[in-house]
Amino acid sequence: MATILVGFSRCSFIHYLSMDENRPPDTPGQYNAQLHKLRIDTTNSYQLKAAYKDSLSNNKYAINTWKLSHNGSASLIQIRLYNINGELVNAYEQCFGPLWGNSILKSVPDTEVNDKRISFKPTLLTDLNLLNIPDSKRLELYNERKDYDRVLLVMYNKWSGWYSKHVLKKARKYIRHNSKYKFLFIKVDTAPKM
Numbered sequence: 001m002a003t004i005l006v007g008f009s010r011c012s013f014i015h016y017l018s019m020d021e022n023r024p025p026d027t028p029g030q031y032n033a034q035l036h037k038l039r040i041d042t043t044n045s046y047q048l049k050a051a052y053k054d055s056l057s058n059n060k061y062a063i064n065t066w067k068l069s070h071n072g073s074a075s076l077i078q079i080r081l082y083n084i085n086g087e088l089v090n091a092y093e094q095c096f097g098p099l100w101g102n103s104i105l106k107s108v109p110d111t112e113v114n115d116k117r118i119s120f121k122p123t124l125l126t127d128l129n130l131l132n133i134p135d136s137k138r139l140e141l142y143n144e145r146k147d148y149d150r151v152l153l154v155m156y157n158k159w160s161g162w163y164s165k166h167v168l169k170k171a172r173k174y175i176r177h178n179s180k181y182k183f184l185f186i187k188v189d190t191a192p193k194m
Contacts, residue, residue: 026158031189034158038168044141044185048076048155049132050192056155060126063091065119076190077163079104079171082151086124086142089113089150094163105174109150109181124151131188141186149181157191 032042055061056074064074077094081104089112092104096117099105107113124145128138145151154171156164168187175183 026189026191031158031191034156034164034189035168035187038165038172040168040172040187041185042187045187045189046131046133047189047192048130052130053190053192055130056190059119059121061122061130063088063118063122064093064095065117067093067095068119076155076157077160077167078153078155079167080122080127080153080155081109082124082145082153083112084145084149086145086151088118088120088122088124090115091118091122092167094160094167099167099170105170109178109183124153127153132192141184145184147182148184151184151186153186153188155188155190157189159191 026047028045028047031047032045035042035045052061053076054073056076056078057067057072059068062068062074063078063080064072066072067074075094079092080088081090083089090104090107092099104113125142128142131138133141152171152175154167156168158164171185175185
């Protein structure tokens with residue numbers, strides 16, 4: 001029971017750090033610098049639209065079924081895996097617990113997961129609407145998915161420290177480990193100013 005409480009309190013604490021409205025917004029230079037430090041390519045590196053930060057907790061965009069049913073706030077640290085049709089096939093939210101204990105980065109890309117913790121309503125197209133990019137770039141990214149086996153979208157922010165670094169490094173390792181597959185790797189900074 002204590003482990004569960006610690007997990008929830010960590011999740012809530014990281015959510016609080018990520019949502020602090022007094023923090024300045026990250027600039028593209030700042031969030032790309034964070035990726036550079038981790039040796040992660042900054043191609044397809046974007047930022048969440050400020051107006052959509054709370055949208056990750058609503059029915060259209062949320063992946064955590066428990067939080068949806070309990071009106072909880074979503075973590076801003078997430079991994080979403082889509083197939084070539086833009087359908088969500090696996091996902092992870094920091095509040096699910098340790099990343100190594102979850103199947104998203106254990107399964108091979110052609111495996112679709114049936115996990116009751118995950119709402120499969122979000123799609124790549126709906127999730128691309130969350131990004132602070134022009135409509136033409138959104139359409140280009142959506143069409144580009146056809147050139148890949150899977151689309152891996154990682155949401156992170158520098159305020160969460162180790163947790164964001166961990167999901168980014170694990171995602172990079174997953175892509176390298178599954179090098180026979182082609183991934184469209186999208187990185188999304190979730191620390192815009194409200």
